[in-house]
Amino acid sequence: MFSAVESLMRTVKSLSRDPMGFLGLGLVVMFLLMAMLAPLISPFDPLKINVQSKFMEPSLAHWLGTDQLGRDTLSRIIYGSRTALSISLTATGLAGICGLLLGLVAGFGPRWLDNVFVLLFDSISSLPMIMFALAVITVLGPGTGTLIVVIILISAPGYARLIRAQTLTLKNSDFVLAEKSMGASSGRIILLHLLPNVVGPLVIILSMDIPVVIMLEAGLSYLNLGVRPPTPSWGNILYDGYTSIRSSPTLVIAAGAPLVLATLGFTFLGEGLRDALDPKLQLMSLR
Amino acid sequence: MSEAILRIENLSIGYDAGICQIHALRSATLEAHAGEVIGIVGESGCGKSTLAAAIINLLAPNAIINSGSIYYQGTDIFSLNKDAQRKLRGQDIAMVFQDPMTTFNPVLTLGDQLIDFQQHLEGVSISEKRIRATNLLARVGIPDPSLCMKRFPHELSGGMRQRASIAAALLMQPNVLVADEPTTALDVTMEAQIIHLLRELRSDYQGAIIVVTHHLGVVAELCDRVYVMYAGQVVEQGLVDDIYHAPKHPYTSALIACDPAHFEEHTPILPTIAGRLPDLMNPPQGCSFAARCVLANELCRTTVPPWVKISQTQSALCHKASQ
Amino acid sequence: MLTYAIKRSLLALLILFVVMLAMYAMVFLVPGDPASIALGPRATPELKQQLIERMGLDQPILSQVYHFFYNAVTGDLGYDVWSKRPVLAEILEAFPYTFLLGVVALAWALILGVFLGCAAVIYRGTPMDRILGILSVSMISVPSFVVAIYALLIFAVWLRWLPAIGAGEIGDPWSQFKAIIMPAFAVGISWVGYLARMVRASMLEVMGANHIRTARAFGLSERRVVFKHALRVAIIPTISIVAVGFGSILSSAVFVETVFSRPGIGTLITSAVLKRNYPVVMGTVLVMTAFYLIVVTLADLLIARLDPRVRDVLRS
Numbered sequence: 001m002f003s004a005v006e007s008l009m010r011t012v013k014s015l016s017r018d019p020m021g022f023l024g025l026g027l028v029v030m031f032l033l034m035a036m037l038a039p040l041i042s043p044f045d046p047l048k049i050n051v052q053s054k055f056m057e058p059s060l061a062h063w064l065g066t067d068q069l070g071r072d073t074l075s076r077i078i079y080g081s082r083t084a085l086s087i088s089l090t091a092t093g094l095a096g097i098c099g100l101l102l103g104l105v106a107g108f109g110p111r112w113l114d115n116v117f118v119l120l121f122d123s124i125s126s127l128p129m130i131m132f133a134l135a136v137i138t139v140l141g142p143g144t145g146t147l148i149v150v151i152i153l154i155s156a157p158g159y160a161r162l163i164r165a166q167t168l169t170l171k172n173s174d175f176v177l178a179e180k181s182m183g184a185s186s187g188r189i190i191l192l193h194l195l196p197n198v199v200g201p202l203v204i205i206l207s208m209d210i211p212v213v214i215m216l217e218a219g220l221s222y223l224n225l226g227v228r229p230p231t232p233s234w235g236n237i238l239y240d241g242y243t244s245i246r247s248s249p250t251l252v253i254a255a256g257a258p259l260v261l262a263t264l265g266f267t268f269l270g271e272g273l274r275d276a277l278d279p280k281l282q283l284m285s286l287r
Numbered sequence: 288m289s290e291a292i293l294r295i296e297n298l299s300i301g302y303d304a305g306i307c308q309i310h311a312l313r314s315a316t317l318e319a320h321a322g323e324v325i326g327i328v329g330e331s332g333c334g335k336s337t338l339a340a341a342i343i344n345l346l347a348p349n350a351i352i353n354s355g356s357i358y359y360q361g362t363d364i365f366s367l368n369k370d371a372q373r374k375l376r377g378q379d380i381a382m383v384f385q386d387p388m389t390t391f392n393p394v395l396t397l398g399d400q401l402i403d404f405q406q407h408l409e410g411v412s413i414s415e416k417r418i419r420a421t422n423l424l425a426r427v428g429i430p431d432p433s434l435c436m437k438r439f440p441h442e443l444s445g446g447m448r449q450r451a452s453i454a455a456a457l458l459m460q461p462n463v464l465v466a467d468e469p470t471t472a473l474d475v476t477m478e479a480q481i482i483h484l485l486r487e488l489r490s491d492y493q494g495a496i497i498v499v500t501h502h503l504g505v506v507a508e509l510c511d512r513v514y515v516m517y518a519g520q521v522v523e524q525g526l527v528d529d530i531y532h533a534p535k536h537p538y539t540s541a542l543i544a545c546d547p548a549h550f551e552e553h554t555p556i557l558p559t560i561a562g563r564l565p566d567l568m569n570p571p572q573g574c575s576f577a578a579r580c581v582l583a584n585e586l587c588r589t590t591v592p593p594w595v596k597i598s599q600t601q602s603a604l605c606h607k608a609s610q
Numbered sequence: 611m612l613t614y615a616i617k618r619s620l621l622a623l624l625i626l627f628v629v630m631l632a633m634y635a636m637v638f639l640v641p642g643d644p645a646s647i648a649l650g651p652r653a654t655p656e657l658k659q660q661l662i663e664r665m666g667l668d669q670p671i672l673s674q675v676y677h678f679f680y681n682a683v684t685g686d687l688g689y690d691v692w693s694k695r696p697v698l699a700e701i702l703e704a705f706p707y708t709f710l711l712g713v714v715a716l717a718w719a720l721i722l723g724v725f726l727g728c729a730a731v732i733y734r735g736t737p738m739d740r741i742l743g744i745l746s747v748s749m750i751s752v753p754s755f756v757v758a759i760y761a762l763l764i765f766a767v768w769l770r771w772l773p774a775i776g777a778g779e780i781g782d783p784w785s786q787f788k789a790i791i792m793p794a795f796a797v798g799i800s801w802v803g804y805l806a807r808m809v810r811a812s813m814l815e816v817m818g819a820n821h822i823r824t825a826r827a828f829g830l831s832e833r834r835v836v837f838k839h840a841l842r843v844a845i846i847p848t849i850s851i852v853a854v855g856f857g858s859i860l861s862s863a864v865f866v867e868t869v870f871s872r873p874g875i876g877t878l879i880t881s882a883v884l885k886r887n888y889p890v891v892m893g894t895v896l897v898m899t900a901f902y903l904i905v906v907t908l909a910d911l912l913i914a915r916l917d918p919r920v921r922d923v924l925r926s
Contacts, residue, residue, distance in 0.1 A: 020744055123628040128857035128902050130864050131879070131895045138883045138891045139636050215753040219865050222755060223880050242759055242869070249763055256756040267751035343827055377828035384827075389820035393919055394842050403838065404828040439918040455828070 011276050021272020027265025031258075035082040044072035046079040046232045055248045064254040067240050073254050076232040081258065083233045087144065088213040091151035096206045098152055099159025104194070106160060107167025108186060117164070121157040129154050133220070142225045150220075151213055159202060166198045204277055208270035211263040218259050234259045290361070291318040292495050293342065293380075293463050298355030300337055300346065307568045308351065311337040313519040315355070319463065319495035326506035326527070327499045329516035330542075332564055338516070339467045339499045343382045344372050360462070378407050381456035385468040387448035391440035397451055398436030404458055423454040427484060446477035450484065462494040469498065470505060482508050503546045507531060512600070515539045518565050518575040525601030535595070535603040537580045574606065582607050618910055622903040629899055633892060634678055687893035692885060697893035700878060705897075707777055707874035708867070712859045714794040716852065719801035724848075726802065727809025728836065731817065742806065749803030755865035758796035762869060765792060775871040793870050797862040801855065808851050812844040819843075846917050853909030857902055 034041070043063075050070035058065045064073040106117040124132065133150045140146040170176055176193050184192075220226030221235025222242075229236050234255055241252030295317040301308040312334040319325050327335045340346050342357065344364060357364045359379065364372060384390045391400055401420035402413060411419075417436065424432035427450040440448060449469065456464055469485070470478040486509060489496065498509055506513050506527060513530050515523040515538065523536040534540045541560045562579035565571050571578065577587040587606055595608035602608075681688065687697040730742040766774035778786030816822065817840055825839045864876035871877070875894060882890035 020747075119624070119628060123625045123632070126625050126903060126906065127629060127895075127899055128860045130857075130861035131898050134864075134879055134883050135633055135636070135891060135895045138886060138888065211751050218753065219755055222865070223868060223884075225880070225883060238756070238759065245759070245763055246767055249767065252759055252763060256760060259756055260752055263751045263753060264748060267747060271747060345823060345826055373829045373831065375829070376826070377830075382827045384820060384824060386820060390824050392821040392825070392839050392843065394846070394917060395839070400825075403825075403830065403834075406834070407829060441919050452824075455824075459828075 011273070018272050018275060020268045021275070024265045024268025024270070024272055027261055028269050031081050031085060031262050031265065034078055035085045038078050038082045042072075042075035042078040044075040046071060046075040047230050048072075055244065055251075057248075058250060065248070065250045067237070067251055068244055073237070073251055076237055077234065077254060077258055079232045080234040080237055080255075081262070083227055083231060084214050084217055084259075084262065087147060087217050087227070088151075088210050091148045092155065092206050092210055092213055094148065095152040095155040096159055096202055098156040100163055100198070100202065102156065102160035103163025103198075104167060104190060106164040107171065108190070114164075117160070121161050121164075124154070124157040125161070133216070134225070137220070137225050142220075142228065144227055144231075147217060147220060147226050151216065155209060155213075159205065162201065162205060163198055166201065167194060170194055170197055200277060204270070204274050207266070207273055210270070211266040214259070214262055214266065234262075291320050291358075292360060293317075293319040293497075294358040295338075295342070296356055296358070298338075298341060298357065299353040300334075300341060301351050301353055302347065303349040303351055304568070309567045310353075310570055311350075311519055311567065312341070313570065315516075315519075315521050317514055317521065317524075319497055321462070321493060321495055323511045324489060324496040324498060324509055326510035326513040327497065327516060328501065328503060328506050328513055328542075330501055330564075332518075332567075333516040334519040335499045335501075335516050336467060337519075339382070339465050339497070342463070342465050342497065343380055344376060345382075374407060377404060377461070378459045379461050380463040380465065381459060381461040383449070383452050383456045383464070383466040383469050386472045387445050387452055388472065390448065390452045393440055395439075396436065397438055397440060397443070401436070401451075401455055401458065404455055407459065420454070420458065423457055424451065426457075427451070427454045427488075428480075429454070445473055446480060449473060449477070449481055453481075453484065453488075457488075457492075460494075463497065464492070464494060465497045465499065467499045468501070470502070471500070478505075485509055503531075503543065515542065518570065519567060520575055520604065522576065522605070523601075523603040525597070529598070529601045533601075535597050535601065535608040536576075536605045537582050537607070538576045539603075541579075574604075614914060615911055618907045622907045626900055626903055630679065630682065630896060631675075633895065634675060682896060687896065688889035690890050691887050697889050698897075700890065701875070701894055701897050704873060704875050704878045707872065708860070708863050708876060711790065711793055711797060711863055711867070711872070711874065712856070714790055715798035715859060715862075716801060718794065719798035719805060720852070723802045723805025724809050724845075726806035727813060728841070730806065730810040731813040731836070734814065742810075746803035746806045746810075750800050750807070752800065753865075754796045754800060754862035755869055757799055758792065758866045758869040761792045761796060777872045777874075789870075789872070793863075793866045793872055796866045796869075797859060800862070801859070804851070804855065805848065808848050809844060812847050813840055816840045816844045846913055849913055849916070850909050853906050856905050860898060860902070 043061075048071060050066070052070060053062075053066050054068055054070040056062055056066040056070070062072050062074065064077065066072055067076070102117065102121075106114045106121075109117075132154055136150045136153060137146055140149065170193065176189055179189055179193065217226055218233065218235035218238065221233040222239045224236070224239065226235055227233040237255040238252060238259070241249075241255050245252050295315060298312055298315045299310070300312040301310045315334070315338060317325075317327075317338075327338060329335050337346070337350070340350075341352075346352075352365065356366075359375065364375065367375070391397065395403075398417065398420065401424075402416045405411070405416045405419065408416065421432045421436055424435055429435050429447060429450055435443070435447070435451070440451075443451065449472075453466075453469075456466075466485070470481050473481060482505060485496070485498075489509075496509075498505065500506060510527050512525065513527050514521050515530065515536065517538045523530065523534065523539045530539060531543065534543060538560075545558050545560060547557070560579055565575050565578060571588075573586070573588045573590050574580070574583070574592045577583040580587065590606070592604050592606045594602050594604055596602045597608060685698055687701070689695065690697055690700060693700075726742055726746070730739050733739045733742075762774055765772045772792055773785070773789050776789055778784075778789035813836075817836075822835060822840055825835045830839070860875070863874065864880060866872075867874045867876035868880055875898060879891060879894045881887075882894065
């Protein structure tokens with residue numbers, strides 16, 4: 001426990017020496033607070049329709065104006081951060097767990113199972129990501145649940161590959177062989193030796209994939225294939241703005257900005273984390 | 288003796304290591320004349336590679352020249368501009384590197400590279416350059432030189448590659464040839480062949496050859512004169528025979544005593560020099576070797592030793608050398 | 611080399627087979643039959659029956675799978691549920707637009723990216739290097755469709771320099787050129803950053819190699835050292851990255867084509883997904899996956915040709 005606190009302190013310290021990483025941390029904290037405190041800080045109900053005041057320019061009451069149904073854009077963007085972060089954190093978290101389990105099974109299981117898994121991981125990774133996502137959406141129908149399933153399906157194989165590779169290396173390392181020679185069970189070896197060594201790189205890769213997932217969520221919602229309206233998502237706000245881009249460009253500008261800032265923030269934080277924790281780790285994220 | 292082709296005077300070079308400087312080379316002085324082979328010998332970390340890099344003017348970016356100069360045919364290399372320094376490299380001073388496995392670019396054929404290395408030759412067509420390179424490959428004993436020109440480096444054995452890099456170094460007919468550990472990365476039979484080749488080349492080579500090595504045997508086989516280095520300093524210099532049979536510096540004696548080739552009988556314990564290299568960030572006040580020297584007294588530890596001339600050709604950096 | 615080529619192609623075929631199987635399985639894993647999903651809840655039974663027969667859903671599964679593969683291999687990908695046109699024809703019509711977009715995007719990204727990467731190497735360790743690094747990361751992480759929409763707003767709506775939608779008049783290269791500028795910019799921008807970064811990393815690795823010291827020891831100029839000796843080695847890993855990255859070019863293309871209402875694979879498949887037009891979605895996914903696998907395989911073969919070390923390992 002002590003070492004965990006200590007390493008966290010060290011991470012924060014080395015992040016503070018890297019200005020871009022620090023900026024990333026700042027942006028991420030800002031968006032996290034925005035998402036958590038959405039009901040407290042948003043000036044209006046994001047779903048409240050008021051047709052009289054549609055397409056309003058920014059004013060004191062509506063800082064970022066209103067959309068085609070008279071809904072307050074600022075409130076919708078604040079709630080949009082809630083959508084973006086909850087989906088991306090849940091989905092990458094679940095994908096990480098799936099990848100961890102699959103990778104451990106492939107690394108520790110019998111040889112034939114390993115071969116089957118590797119072929120499967122390679123097949124999915126060799127699909128163009130967007131094609132696979134669209135195929136799954138066609139079958140399951142668009143929606144938040146589908147979005148999470150899609151993200152898990154496209155990212156878990158990559159994580160599983162990473163974990164499998166790490167597992168195979170560690171399995172033949174001297175300290176694990178020594179433990180085995182003393183009759184340790186597989187469970188003990190996994191819990192005591194593999195997990196601590198494998199979780200670090202996985203967390204870094206997950207953090208570097210979060211901006212990609214945020215982008216995918218917004219992109220699919222923009223295509224009307226992700227989060228269903230009226231739930232606010234940066235993607236569907238962007239779409240609303242796009243349809244009225246000639247008459248009222250405020251909406252599109254306002255919806256694009258948080259998306260850019262969030263992906264930049266998470267990317268800088270992820271890079272900073274990688275540099276601080278494991279500079280040798282190769283970039284093998286979703287991109 | 289004639290004017291030296293290469294003369295190094297009081298050269299001191301350090302490496303910037305953030306808060307302090309590592310003094311890799313301290314007041315090194317050296318001369319090389321046309322037609323002679325000189326050896327620079329010493330253990331790892333004695334500054335001999337820094338010296339070699341300085342001669343060819345390819346020091347690491349963090350190297351700092353603290354003092355001294357290198358005169359090539361009377362002109363100070365450091366006073367030349369970057370372009371003139373660059374033209375000197377390869378054309379007048381060439382180098383054979385230590386590791387033949389990585390000396391050549393892996394994705395270009397040997398021929399491509401040997402032709403490219405002649406870029407300072409003006410008014411010579413590509414096909415003439417090719418012929419020059421092929422002839423040199425034949426000269427260094429490569430069996431089928433025109434085939435070898437078409438090969439990639441990894442397709443040749445280590446010994447062949449080292450022959451090729453010697454050929455490359457001779458391409459521009461340089462006046463100074465620096466061989467940095469030319470045989471260290473090779474196995475014993477290859478080593479013997481390369482030494483044989485270098486000896487053979489001596490006969491018709493006009494310039495000076497400088498062989499940098501930690502291997503006393505290589506020096507004995509090849510060189511006329513030798514400079515012994517310790518902790519960034521030249522500690523003794525002289526003709527090979529004198530140095531081997533009558534070393535005056537205690538370090539030279541210890542080094543020769545440690546050479547397995549000199550053991551006359553079976554010894555249960557290999558001789559070593561006790562102690563470690565001095566800290567090169569803060570070099571000792573007196574003689575660098577004092578801490579490891581069996582003869583050292585108070586004087587050695589506090590006062591910098593003088594150069595003691597033993598004969599016309601031999602001198603040593605030691606308080607005790609005259610005794 | 612030939613054995614390697616055959617081996618790589620067989621592996622690509624195997625992967626394609628698994629992908630097809632997985633996709634086919636997916637349709638049967640979900641509740642509800644594909645015909646009613648495609649037609650929606652308000653379809654008449656006759657219409658449904660018609661579709662079931664046309665899609666061959668009334669036959670046993672094994673024979674369906676067999677027919678699916680047989681047809682796919684012979685180039686018959688079925689018919690568009692709505693327009694009744696052959697799927698393959700629709701794909702072949704859309705493909706050149708997307709291909710052109712990808713090539714133009716990659717071309718400008720390659721030129722600028724390699725240039726910026728080399729610049730970062732020449733200025734390594736200086737503030738310039740740092741600025742280029744931050745610029746690259748920013749370009750990588752900015753979503754392409756946001757770039758597309760902002761570009762559309764600035765250059766088409768406000769400045770009116772470039773057309774907002776479409777791919778230009780057929781037979782009018784100038785209007786086609788104007789129409790591809792913004793899409794290619796949006797698709798390529800993240801690649802500029804990505805390539806700059808890759809080239810910088812692999813160049814720095816190569817510049818430290820002994821053979822670069824050899825080239826310097828022969829007095830070659832810095833420009834010759836960087837461009838003839840270092841870039842030749844450093845460009846090899848970049849090729850495989852570009853090939854693998856074709857998948858992400860396709861992703862950006864899907865979004866960007868929609869933003870600019872530009873015909874192409876992206877527009878085709880998005881509208882098919884929205885209308886649950888199964889045959890079109892399946893066919894497009896299949897063709898694009900096959901194309902992607904071909905690109906990756908060709909890149910591997912190209913690397914084997916460019917790097918004599920790899921070539922020899924394969925020969926033996």
